[in-house]
Amino acid sequence: MEAINKHEGKVYPLNRTNVDTDQIIPKQFLKRIERSGFGQFLFFHWRFDDEGMKRADFSLNQPEYDGASILLAGENFGCGSSREHAPWALLDYGFRVIIAPSFADIFYNNALKNGILPIALEEEQVQQWMEQAEQKHFTLAVHLENQEITAPDGSVVSFDIPAHQKDKLLHGLDDIALTLTYQDQIEAYERRMQG
Numbered sequence: 001m002e003a004i005n006k007h008e009g010k011v012y013p014l015n016r017t018n019v020d021t022d023q024i025i026p027k028q029f030l031k032r033i034e035r036s037g038f039g040q041f042l043f044f045h046w047r048f049d050d051e052g053m054k055r056a057d058f059s060l061n062q063p064e065y066d067g068a069s070i071l072l073a074g075e076n077f078g079c080g081s082s083r084e085h086a087p088w089a090l091l092d093y094g095f096r097v098i099i100a101p102s103f104a105d106i107f108y109n110n111a112l113k114n115g116i117l118p119i120a121l122e123e124e125q126v127q128q129w130m131e132q133a134e135q136k137h138f139t140l141a142v143h144l145e146n147q148e149i150t151a152p153d154g155s156v157v158s159f160d161i162p163a164h165q166k167d168k169l170l171h172g173l174d175d176i177a178l179t180l181t182y183q184d185q186i187e188a189y190e191r192r193m194q195g
Contacts (some may be wrong), residue, residue, distance in 0.1 A: 004117055007117070014074070021080040027049055035092075069095055074126075110169070117161075147160065
């Protein structure tokens with residue numbers, strides 16, 4: 001998993017609440033066994049029509065949001081089923097940070113496990129940035145170690161994250177990599193049990 005500490009990126013505003021995991025990545029694309037390649041199917045039914053053509057009325061298809069890496073969303077983002085494919089699709093598309101007033105618990109943890117930084121902020125703050133991002137090219141700078149977000153006007157907003165999750169993201173450690181940091185102790189234990 002790629003480590004993250006300082007991330008500055010273009011913001012994409014998805015001004016919708018209760019975005020569920022089936023909207024993030026529809027069930028028909030869950031047959032793949034690898035973690036890559038899901039980005040092309042992100043928000044599929046919103047981005048594409050029945051013929052597979054991009055919908056001009058869905059904002060993510062607008063060129064001003066090309067390359068966006070920070071997603072702003074409404075409350076309860078990632079609700080619905082527990083599919084881990086949802087963060088895989090978001091990450092594969094290019095999103096490293098998601099900011100919303102609230103997240104579904106399972107989605108929140110799946111995002112962290114896959115190298116995405118989910119940040120819960122006050123709804124008023126999210127809405128203010130949402131309106132700015134809908135009007136013009138808008139970027140935010142996220143500093144995980146300091147737990148701060150800096151807006152273009154220089155204002156700084158603090159955020160919370162569990163300390164162990166912060167450490168895993170800063171060092172790029174998924175659950176397997178975290179376990180492997182104890183490899184010497186594990187091998188020593190196995191030798192003691194064998195002999």
